[in-house]
Amino acid sequence: MRKSIVLLAILALVAGYTFAGGYQVGLHGQKQIGMGLIGTSLSLDASSMFYNPGGLSFMKPSFSFAAGISPIRSFTTFTKTAPSAYNATTDNPLGTPFYFYGAAKITDKLSAGLAVNTPYGNSLSWGNSWDGRYLIQELSLRAIFFQPTLSYKINDMIAIGAGLVYATGKFDLTKALPVTGANGDGSVNLSGSTAELGFNAGVMVKPTEALSIGVDFRSKVMMDVEGADATFTVPASLAGNFPASNKVTTTLPLPANLDLGVSYQINEDLMIGLGLNYVFWSVYDSLIFDFETNTPALPDSRNPRQYDNKLIVRLGGEYTISDKLAVRAGGYYDPSPVNKEFFSPETPSLNNLGLTLGLSYMPVEKLSIDLSFLYIMGMEGERQYTPDNFGGTYESRVYIPGFGLTYNF
Amino acid sequence: MKKNFLSKYFPLLLMLLVVAACEPKVDEFKATPGSADFSKYVSLGNSLTAGYADGALYTSGQSYSYANIIAGQLAYAGGGDFVQPVVTNEDGLLAGKMKLGIATNCLGVSSLGPVPAGGSPTGLPGAVTPVGYAVNNFGVPGAKSYHLVAPGFGDPAGLFTVPQTANPYFVRFASSATTSVVADAMAANPTFFSLWIGNNDVLVYSTSGGAGDVITSQDLFTGALNGIINTMTAGGAKGVVANIPDVTSIPFFNTIPYNGLVLTEQAQVDALNQAYGSGLLGISFQLGQNPFVIADATSPNGVGIRQLKAGELVLLTLPQDSIRCGGWGSQKPIPGFYILDEAEVGAVKAATSGFNNTLKSLAESKGLAFVDANAFMAEAKSGLVYDGMKFSVTYVTGGIFSLDGVHLTPRGNAIVANHFIEAINEKYGATIPLVNVGDYPGIVFP
Numbered sequence: 001m002r003k004s005i006v007l008l009a010i011l012a013l014v015a016g017y018t019f020a021g022g023y024q025v026g027l028h029g030q031k032q033i034g035m036g037l038i039g040t041s042l043s044l045d046a047s048s049m050f051y052n053p054g055g056l057s058f059m060k061p062s063f064s065f066a067a068g069i070s071p072i073r074s075f076t077t078f079t080k081t082a083p084s085a086y087n088a089t090t091d092n093p094l095g096t097p098f099y100f101y102g103a104a105k106i107t108d109k110l111s112a113g114l115a116v117n118t119p120y121g122n123s124l125s126w127g128n129s130w131d132g133r134y135l136i137q138e139l140s141l142r143a144i145f146f147q148p149t150l151s152y153k154i155n156d157m158i159a160i161g162a163g164l165v166y167a168t169g170k171f172d173l174t175k176a177l178p179v180t181g182a183n184g185d186g187s188v189n190l191s192g193s194t195a196e197l198g199f200n201a202g203v204m205v206k207p208t209e210a211l212s213i214g215v216d217f218r219s220k221v222m223m224d225v226e227g228a229d230a231t232f233t234v235p236a237s238l239a240g241n242f243p244a245s246n247k248v249t250t251t252l253p254l255p256a257n258l259d260l261g262v263s264y265q266i267n268e269d270l271m272i273g274l275g276l277n278y279v280f281w282s283v284y285d286s287l288i289f290d291f292e293t294n295t296p297a298l299p300d301s302r303n304p305r306q307y308d309n310k311l312i313v314r315l316g317g318e319y320t321i322s323d324k325l326a327v328r329a330g331g332y333y334d335p336s337p338v339n340k341e342f343f344s345p346e347t348p349s350l351n352n353l354g355l356t357l358g359l360s361y362m363p364v365e366k367l368s369i370d371l372s373f374l375y376i377m378g379m380e381g382e383r384q385y386t387p388d389n390f391g392g393t394y395e396s397r398v399y400i401p402g403f404g405l406t407y408n409f
Numbered sequence: 410m411k412k413n414f415l416s417k418y419f420p421l422l423l424m425l426l427v428v429a430a431c432e433p434k435v436d437e438f439k440a441t442p443g444s445a446d447f448s449k450y451v452s453l454g455n456s457l458t459a460g461y462a463d464g465a466l467y468t469s470g471q472s473y474s475y476a477n478i479i480a481g482q483l484a485y486a487g488g489g490d491f492v493q494p495v496v497t498n499e500d501g502l503l504a505g506k507m508k509l510g511i512a513t514n515c516l517g518v519s520s521l522g523p524v525p526a527g528g529s530p531t532g533l534p535g536a537v538t539p540v541g542y543a544v545n546n547f548g549v550p551g552a553k554s555y556h557l558v559a560p561g562f563g564d565p566a567g568l569f570t571v572p573q574t575a576n577p578y579f580v581r582f583a584s585s586a587t588t589s590v591v592a593d594a595m596a597a598n599p600t601f602f603s604l605w606i607g608n609n610d611v612l613v614y615s616t617s618g619g620a621g622d623v624i625t626s627q628d629l630f631t632g633a634l635n636g637i638i639n640t641m642t643a644g645g646a647k648g649v650v651a652n653i654p655d656v657t658s659i660p661f662f663n664t665i666p667y668n669g670l671v672l673t674e675q676a677q678v679d680a681l682n683q684a685y686g687s688g689l690l691g692i693s694f695q696l697g698q699n700p701f702v703i704a705d706a707t708s709p710n711g712v713g714i715r716q717l718k719a720g721e722l723v724l725l726t727l728p729q730d731s732i733r734c735g736g737w738g739s740q741k742p743i744p745g746f747y748i749l750d751e752a753e754v755g756a757v758k759a760a761t762s763g764f765n766n767t768l769k770s771l772a773e774s775k776g777l778a779f780v781d782a783n784a785f786m787a788e789a790k791s792g793l794v795y796d797g798m799k800f801s802v803t804y805v806t807g808g809i810f811s812l813d814g815v816h817l818t819p820r821g822n823a824i825v826a827n828h829f830i831e832a833i834n835e836k837y838g839a840t841i842p843l844v845n846v847g848d849y850p851g852i853v854f855p
Binding site: 084178389401 | 412415416419420422423426433435436437438440485509511521794795796797798799808830834840841842843845847848850851852853854855
């Protein structure tokens with residue numbers, strides 16, 4: 001009972017967020033975040049359900065609960081293509097991705113649990129009057145994944161696991177329309193929600209006591225939103241061209257991921273790990289808005305995105321100081337999946353360099369207080385959204401402090 | 410030792426980072442004048458330069474003149490104040506301003522279209538009251554090339570001569586009764602000038618359907634332009650010159666199609682065919698779109714009436730109710746002064762081409778920046794996109810041309826100003842920032 005109340009309270013906090021390549025978010029465990037977001041080869045606690053369900057049955061305690069949030073403070077700046085004296089900075093709402101994991105060993109070999117987390121999202125506000133307002137003013141994407149998971153340890157060296165993903169998603173997009181009325185620009189707001197299915201499956205291998213190898217695949221989830229609200233605000237004389245309570249159908253693909261992780265316990269105190277994370281972004285070819293009622297001024301809109309598949313390379317480690325304290329550090333390089341010629345300010349995802357720190361403090365044996373900090377530098381780059389002839393230099397900075405609790409017994 | 414150090418300072422470091430969160434710094438854009446000096450900029454031209462729009466010269470329209478927009482950007486690189494002969498009347502100096510509104514036609518059908526804006530334009534004689542201060546914007550609505558060098562073009566007495574020898578807009582800011590536009594512009598000691606003139610040399614002829622004016626001769630044009638440019642550069646000023654866009658591409662000539670006579674009933678078709686001798690006059694009708702019938706004294710059938718041909722242009726000023734309810738274009742021929750026929754279109758294009766050769770070679774010989782406004786017009790015909798806004802030369806919805814179908818909207822002016830700035834940057838190695846087109850208003854819908 002108490003747990004479900006806590007879960008609801010966390011859900012209520014959720015806003016959108018963005019930080020990783022595209023609109024993928026990797027904040028699913030404070031310990032993993034502290035180590036450059038590696039996790040595929042680790043079996044630390046119930047968070048394995050997301051990173052590699054195979055690892056869950058390698059966890060030592062009989063019960064494991066983990067919960068955390070990672071408030072995102074992000075800034076993207078835009079400087080218009082020279083010569084121009086124009087620049088703008090996003091005023092993004094604070095994003096709060098969260099996770100909750102609960103798992104139990106049913107037998108020594110079989111474990112089960114439920115993961116609830118937020119692997120995709122975007123929360124963006126460029127303001128109403130900025131120069132790219134006809135492309136985007138505000139966007140909020142939120143996906144919450146519910147993943148019941150089973151994991152089976154075949155022997156002491158190999159374990160497998162899989163989870164069914166029930167993904168709920170919401171989006172809300174506002175942009176200006178280039179039609180001028182007495183009160184200035186017109187605008188359109190699109191908002192809707194959906195729920196879809198996917199899966200997450202992984203294998204964990206421990207050839208030696210110190211070495212651990214993991215492979216995990218998370219399926220794509222096509223978020224098909226049908227009958228979303230399309231609300232137009234236009235001058236009265238144009239109302240016939242933009243039906244007031246129109247509907248729109250669109251699809252936002254949440255890409256598949258193939259992860260490979262290797263970690264090695266160098267000595268009693270020090271562990272290091274490497275993660276390779278291949279994201280199948282090419283599924284995001286176009287963003288299509290299919291309006292229920294079309295008019296000559298309002299055809300369906302097909303917006304090229306042409307994302308590319310990308311490999312993220314991660315490196316991290318953990319140093320155990322005492323029974324009560326462990327510290328972590330890591331980093332990664334996450335190249336932008338966004339095509340440079342089709343770079344919309346709606347998802348201003350640059351080549352990201354992430355640096356992380358983390359620590360866990362265990363006041364008692366069963367409880368761990370987990371903190372992390374992730375700093376992401378979105379490297380300055382010139383980008384265009386060619387179809388709208390809008391371009392300039394983008395740069396971003398993201399600061400994500402994270403707080404979590406792990407309770408094992 | 411190491412463990413102790415880490416356990417002491419690591420948590421502290423973590424907290425410090427959380428506090429340090431801040432946005433990336435953006436470098437301010439640094440504009441440079443290159444080899445030009447923008448400290449005293451003057452603009453010469455006609456209604457386009459003055460900021461005329463929607464059929465009138467009015468306060469906010471002037472503030473969006475391309476010359477004023479350019480001056481605002483030159484200020485980033487040493488440009489000084491830019492004074493315009495401000496009309497303190499949003500309803501217009503002279504009557505004629507239009508707005509978008511709902512108009513009901515002779516068939517009782519209401520639709521969105523240009524309607525008189527009303528209000529209280531200043532009107533004559535108040536409109537010719539001198540502003541009493543020196544200006545930088547020498548754009549004079551109605552001016553042709555040779556008007557800029559004509560002494561007395563600002564003489565109040567010349568407003569009442571027949572033919573009129575003065576221009577009411579120049580009377581407002583001419584320094585004396587005998588001065589010329591170019592003389593006053595030079596008296597301002599400009600370090601930099603822009604010149605966009607010659608449009609009216611073909612446009613006035615065109616907007617009168619080839620009936621109420623003559624196209625300036627090539628010799629007169631060349632002489633006038635030599636005079637203007639030689640004078641303006643005599644003191645060492647640098648500048649930018651724009652050529653003349655093909656006026657036959659503007660909405661004024663392209664909104665009513667040559668075959669805009671729509672017949673929906675066979676009885677109408679039969680009656681018209683019979684009335685015109687069942688094809689004997691080379692005039693025939695069918696269901697759907699038909700070429701309008703116009704008056705043409707030189708028509709091949711010898712009766713002074715013929716149907717329009719593709720490529721011939723109908724003026725925006727053609728009274729549409731006369732088509733709908735008065736039998737114009739079907740039972741009665743449309744008067745020739747509402748039509749720019751094949752020969753007239755050819756004359757306009759030929760003159761424009763000749764004028765543009767003169768403008769380009771003069772700009773080159775004097776080392777001035779050159780704006781190919783004609784090329785821009787050709788691009789606009791196939792559509793333009795800036796920052797998510799789509800533009801075309803379509804009347805009203807195209808967004809470039811104001812409600813008079815000839816002059817520009819504020820956004821149209823911003824696009825033109827950017828072309829001037831690009832030409833200046835290229836010629837003089839300057840880095841004047843462009844404006845955001847979206848910062849300026851479009852056509853306002855009710």
